[in-house]
Amino acid sequence: MEKFLTDEALPFCKGCGHHHIAGNTEKALQSLGMNPMDVILVTDIGCHGIIDKSFKTHTVHGLHGRSVALASGISAALENPDKKVIVFIGDGGTTIGMQHLFNAAHNGFNMTVVIHNNMLYGMTGGQCSEFTPMGFKTPTLPNGADKAGYDICKLIAAVDGVTYVSRLEGIGDFSEQLAEAFSKKGFSLVEVMEICPSYGVKSNPGMKLSNVMEGAGLDVKKYADTEAVNYKSKINQSSNVLFNDDDIIETAFPSKLEKEVRLMLCGSAGEGIQGAAEMLLEAGIVSGLNGTKKGSYPVTVGVGFSASEIILSSDEILYTGSPNPDVICVTSTDGLDYARKTLTSMKGGKLFLDSSLTAPETKAEVISFPFRERGGAKNSSMYCLFYMLTATGLFPMESLMKVFSESKISKKIDAEKMFQSLREPVIANETKKIIS
Amino acid sequence: MMQVKEKSKTVIMDGSKLIVESLVRSGADVFIGYPITPANLLYSYSLERFREFFAAPDEITTLQWMCGFSTTGKIPVTATSFPGYALMLESVNMAYMMELPMVIVLVQRLGPATGSATCGAQGDLSLLHGSISGGFTLPVISVSNMNDCWELSNKAMKMAVDLRTPVVLLTSKEEVMTQASFDISQLSEINLIERKQYSSNETFVPYKTEESLVPEFLKVGNAKHQVRFTASTHDQKGIIQNVAKEAIENTKRLEAKHILNLNKHLYFDYDKENGAETLLISYGITASASREAVKNLRAKGEKVSLLIPKTLLPVAPKYFEIISEYKKVVIAEENLSGQYRKILFGEFGNKNISGVNGFAEMITPAKIVDAVLFK
Ligand SMILES: Cc1ncc(C[n+]2csc(CCOP(=O)(O)OP(=O)(O)O)c2C)c(N)n1
Ligand code: SF4
Numbered sequence: 158m159e160k161f162l163t164d165e166a167l168p169f170c171k172g173c174g175h176h177h178i179a180g181n182t183e184k185a186l187q188s189l190g191m192n193p194m195d196v197i198l199v200t201d202i203g204c205h206g207i208i209d210k211s212f213k214t215h216t217v218h219g220l221h222g223r224s225v226a227l228a229s230g231i232s233a234a235l236e237n238p239d240k241k242v243i244v245f246i247g248d249g250g251t252t253i254g255m256q257h258l259f260n261a262a263h264n265g266f267n268m269t270v271v272i273h274n275n276m277l278y279g280m281t282g283g284q285c286s287e288f289t290p291m292g293f294k295t296p297t298l299p300n301g302a303d304k305a306g307y308d309i310c311k312l313i314a315a316v317d318g319v320t321y322v323s324r325l326e327g328i329g330d331f332s333e334q335l336a337e338a339f340s341k342k343g344f345s346l347v348e349v350m351e352i353c354p355s356y357g358v359k360s361n362p363g364m365k366l367s368n369v370m371e372g373a374g375l376d377v378k379k380y381a382d383t384e385a386v387n388y389k390s391k392i393n394q395s396s397n398v399l400f401n402d403d404d405i406i407e408t409a410f411p412s413k414l415e416k417e418v419r420l421m422l423c424g425s426a427g428e429g430i431q432g433a434a435e436m437l438l439e440a441g442i443v444s445g446l447n448g449t450k451k452g453s454y455p456v457t458v459g460v461g462f463s464a465s466e467i468i469l470s471s472d473e474i475l476y477t478g479s480p481n482p483d484v485i486c487v488t489s490t491d492g493l494d495y496a497r498k499t500l501t502s503m504k505g506g507k508l509f510l511d512s513s514l515t516a517p518e519t520k521a522e523v524i525s526f527p528f529r530e531r532g533g534a535k536n537s538s539m540y541c542l543f544y545m546l547t548a549t550g551l552f553p554m555e556s557l558m559k560v561f562s563e564s565k566i567s568k569k570i571d572a573e574k575m576f577q578s579l580r581e582p583v584i585a586n587e588t589k590k591i592i593s
Numbered sequence: 594m595m596q597v598k599e600k601s602k603t604v605i606m607d608g609s610k611l612i613v614e615s616l617v618r619s620g621a622d623v624f625i626g627y628p629i630t631p632a633n634l635l636y637s638y639s640l641e642r643f644r645e646f647f648a649a650p651d652e653i654t655t656l657q658w659m660c661g662f663s664t665t666g667k668i669p670v671t672a673t674s675f676p677g678y679a680l681m682l683e684s685v686n687m688a689y690m691m692e693l694p695m696v697i698v699l700v701q702r703l704g705p706a707t708g709s710a711t712c713g714a715q716g717d718l719s720l721l722h723g724s725i726s727g728g729f730t731l732p733v734i735s736v737s738n739m740n741d742c743w744e745l746s747n748k749a750m751k752m753a754v755d756l757r758t759p760v761v762l763l764t765s766k767e768e769v770m771t772q773a774s775f776d777i778s779q780l781s782e783i784n785l786i787e788r789k790q791y792s793s794n795e796t797f798v799p800y801k802t803e804e805s806l807v808p809e810f811l812k813v814g815n816a817k818h819q820v821r822f823t824a825s826t827h828d829q830k831g832i833i834q835n836v837a838k839e840a841i842e843n844t845k846r847l848e849a850k851h852i853l854n855l856n857k858h859l860y861f862d863y864d865k866e867n868g869a870e871t872l873l874i875s876y877g878i879t880a881s882a883s884r885e886a887v888k889n890l891r892a893k894g895e896k897v898s899l900l901i902p903k904t905l906l907p908v909a910p911k912y913f914e915i916i917s918e919y920k921k922v923v924i925a926e927e928n929l930s931g932q933y934r935k936i937l938f939g940e941f942g943n944k945n946i947s948g949v950n951g952f953a954e955m956i957t958p959a960k961i962v963d964a965v966l967f968k
Contacts, residue, residue, distance in 0.1 A: 194816050202825075209823065210832045215813045217664060218823040218833065219657070220687050226654045230661015231813060233647065234623070240814045257657070260650050393644050399614045400777060404604040435605075435772070442603055442774045449773040456630065456710050475885040477771050478955035 174351025184332035201250035222254030242268040248288035283356025290373035314380035321345035343385030412444035412552035417470035423492030434465030444552035462491040606775035609634035611742035618783040631766035635672035656684030663693035666812035694753035713766035737880035806850035860903035869896035886961035
């Protein structure tokens with residue numbers, strides 16, 4: 158018969174319950190006819206975890222509380238579902254890393270988790286865990302815990318995705334119950350109740366494990382036993398390269414722009430600022446220019462300001478920040494608030510401002526136009542973009558028209574109507590104030 | 594951002610796209626991640642592009658899953674920002690100790706704590722420098738422009754695989770989110786990186802090494818040899834030891850392997866101007882402002898050289914060789930107190946060494962010009 162344990166003595170105190178789990182695990186694996194090379198034992202940090210050197214299987218020994226997450230990665234990565242991933246973890250590791258158990262169960266990762274529940278942290282000196290039962294004493298709780306510990310079996314059994322959950326008393330031969338759990342595909346969990354003679358017994362003289370369990374309502378039984386939804390990793394069959402020749406933008410209407418131009422579009426979320434900025438960048442490229450674009454918005458993208466900085470240049474663009482824009486378009490109050498600081502520090506350049514807004518102190522030339530009135534709030538950025546290009550002639554209008562007519566926005570905005578209304582003179586009551 | 598030449602293929606590009614595409618072509622198998630601004634483009638492109646993609650429930654789990662994948666021979670990748678990296682820290686140490694290759698793309702944003710998610714920064718280098726408990730070096734490779742996003746993603750992965758180590762690919766918000774015209778015709782071919790497996794019939798000793806100081810790899814779960822991984826102090830067999838001599842030697846090897854092999858993974862740009870007495874050093878997002886500053890200075894007839902380190906850690910002796918040729922050194926980086934400057938020259942510094950620093954805004958070329966000209 159295959160041996161799973163070396164001949165050396167196990168590294169635990171005399172009488173420690175961890176001995177029984179190691180021995181019964183070997184027996185269970187033997188009864189299933191497994192080979193040590195088919196088993197990957199992942200151990201947590203704690204007394205139970207230093208068992209790895211005694212096992213002849215593959216072993217992985219990681220961090221305190223993280224063994225189930227580590228085993229999840231191994232399980233998800235293994236292409237052979239017949240390999241057996243077993244996790245040894247304590248009630249301490251389960252306390253600090255509880256989310257990993259829920260998560261692994263939820264995903265149905267193929268593994269068996271064996272919780273060594275001795276109701277305290279053995280390795281660090283017998284402190285209580287979240288599993289210490291009501292009334293159970295530990296060196297740090299001389300009067301006993303004043304609350305019940307978690308019933309991890311009930312909790313995990315409630316997770317959609319779990320295959321098998323059971324609790325047992327870790328005394329005598331429980332290899333058959335372990336073998337049942339090991340034979341399951343998908344996520345299985347066994348909570349083995351046991352005692353730590355060095356701290357548990359010392360703090361609770363004369364205690365009997367079965368009495369403690371009974372008092373705490375920790376029943377020996379199965380909490381879940383269903384058909385496995387065996388975990389299969391999601392392979393992305395439709396992985397496509399992220400860019401290719403279809404994305405190439407050809408130069409169609411070369412620009413005569415000689416110096417670098419920095420632009421800012423500022424408005425409100427939901428009013429097409431980012432779309433207009435992207436269109437400006439693309440149209441610049443159609444004009445043979447180099448360009449960069451970056452967006453700024455608060456963390457909640459749906460409300461507040463939305464702004465974009467665009468640089469266009471016939472030269473290579475190195476620095477992409479734009480402290481001093483040459484052209485700035487402001488189409489809403491949010492946008493104006495965002496642009497205020499920049500506007501006051503501008504030494505020249507042009508400000509295209511919606512006529513509903515009052516320009517702050519600025520050395521930029523202010524050009525007001527009722528973009529919101531004429532195009533509606535949603536299209537105000539696009540109206541402003543076309544107006545700005547007409548006024549500045551940065552690059553040929555044909556470039557912008559080309560990009561516009563190939564975009565989805567052209568289905569929503571009637572270009573003829575837009576040009577018409579951009580040409581119409583501004584009538585007095587439309588404009589609050591024009592400063593020049 | 595390249596000049597339009599004949600036959601150029603200009604597209605609208607961002608750094609995230611280049612990084613993800615390059616990593617996949619380099620042979621990365623799986624992306625595991627938890628969303629965080631400004632790393633979200635990397636997340637969404639990875640969902641589209643990686644053969645395997647896992648949405649982890651948090652960053653500790655992310656790193657643990659990555660370690661699990663790495664023990665089976667796969668190459669995992671994630672992308673995060675400071676808050677996520679902070680949670681990963683203990684697990685990064687685990688990967689380092691177990692010698693598990695992986696690439697962590699760290700996109701810097703404004704701290705401390707949650708700070709401002711949508712504002713760029715270069716504030717995490719000190720943390721990376723001290724990431725591994727005990728004074729060990731975690732390799733950090735920093736991109737300085739779009740082309741680096743392409744080339745250095747591949748190099749970071751090569752370093753991770755060749756040296757069996759986690760590697761941090763350091764970027765910042767502006768570098769992975771800014772869109773720009775970009776000529777894809779000049780992108781180099783990306784070489785596929787494979788993880789070699791131990792193939793001998795002799796008993797496998799998991800942490801035994803030869804000259805390279807990097808142990809051969811064999812995946813967990815193979816049918817032939819027992820494989821052990823452990824994050825506790827261990828001997829060559831992967832068995833936990835307290836402070837036994839062999840085990841401590843094995844741990845010290847983790848630093849030695851990086852130093853020994855550094856020159857094979859050393860990347861930097863050195864734009865030397867003959868007769869210059871001032872060296873400007875810059876990396877990451879501030880490298881572009883520095884390139885522009887140097888261009889402007891030279892246009893005015895000022896002599897200045899520029900060093901852009903890309904392999905930031907381990908610090909290469911080569912950098913000090915270059916530095917020693919100059920009377921004055923100026924280091925530009927977007928954090929409060931000069932993190933790389935302190936790594937290179939210590940807290941105390943020296944009167945010939947000055948920093949240009951910025952916080953919550955990109956450092957301008959003008960500010961760098963002033964610092965270089967300051968007497
Ligand atoms: C992150 C972290 N916090 C704390 C510790 C210290 N520590 C080591 S083992 C342990 C508790 C072990 O208890 P348990 O998991 O129940 O295992 P046992 O020793 O009882 O077998 C703790 C708190 C650690 N190793 N890592
Ligand atoms: S301290 Fe307790 S849990 Fe740890 S080995 Fe000793 S008896 Fe077992």
